[in-house]
Amino acid sequence: MQAVLSFPDLSPEIFTISLLGIDFALRWYALAYIVGILIAWQIARMAIVRPTLWPGDTAPLGRTQLDDLITWIILGVILGGRLGFVLFYEPGYYLAHPLEILMVWQGGMSFHGGMLGVIVASWVFAARHGISVLTLGDLVAHTVPPGLFLGRLANFNNAELWGRPSELPWAVIFPGQAAQTCPGVEGLCARHPSQLYEALLEGLVLGALLLWLAYRRGAFKRPGQIMGTFFAGYGLARFLVEFLRQPDAQFISPGNPLGLAWHVGGFGLTMGQLLSLPMIALGLWLILRARRTASAAPA
Secondary structure, eight states: OOOOEEOOOOOSEEEEEEETTEEEEEEHHHHHHHHHHHHHHHHHHHHHTOGGGSGGGOOSSOHHHHHHHHHHHHHHHHHHHHHHHHHHTOHHHHHHOGGGGGOGGGOOOOHHHHHHHHHHHHHHHHHHHTOOHHHHHHHHHTTSHHHHHHHHHHHHHTTOSOBOBOOSTTOEEOOSHHHHOOTTOOSSOOBOOHHHHHIIIIIIIHHHHHHHHHHHSOGGGSTTHHHHHHHHHHHHHHHHHTTTBOOOGGGOBTTBTTOOSEEETTEEEOHHHHHHHHHHHHHHHHHHHHHHHHHHSOO
């Protein structure tokens, strides 16, 4: 008999309060966002109180400005994440049901959209306050992995975004008809816990790398290097895990069982991989640019 793991008996809701006939629930996914932002805030504060980490031994912004930046980033995450999901994954549905675009409590957020939202928010904030876009980007980027780690754990807890069928000993039997609909599999269907793979790579490994670069290798003094490492690192991790991740249902069809968003002759890429390629390219360009700039700077 195949050795697999049963899904733990977890609820996506931490608690529910009924008020005036309406149920208000705090979900693990929402808590992951909240705690992730709070952790990012504290990591950023730790960095700006160490001026020797930064170019010219001067932090890019003060504590009051950081507090304002967090508000901009929260708006960027929510608006960008939601609009990204609508545009990248289900544009046809939301074109027919435009009022549901605002119903974020029903689920549906895109990391790539949220990232674009944060980039736009940070860019506007930097322009308004006369801060280097690359330096501010480095500050923000090195605080993101803890939130990614918590978000992927919440995905696992919600039994969503699971992986493809697997016979590995750590494969998990996720609940629900969708998870158990596995062509060619008799009996219970076990799948890759791809959410945990992403939590490990995007959260722990990438987070440790960015902190090492920032605090041990003086990377803040080379504007763009940490941001570039984040883009390239996240993009590569997501690109690789997509090979083991179950594709979004809207991309699956009888002629496209792998759910590839682009394919020719049975070979192609998922939507997650297509969106990750520009991140990898941008990240590598930022890293090379930061190195060239540092090499050209007078000693």
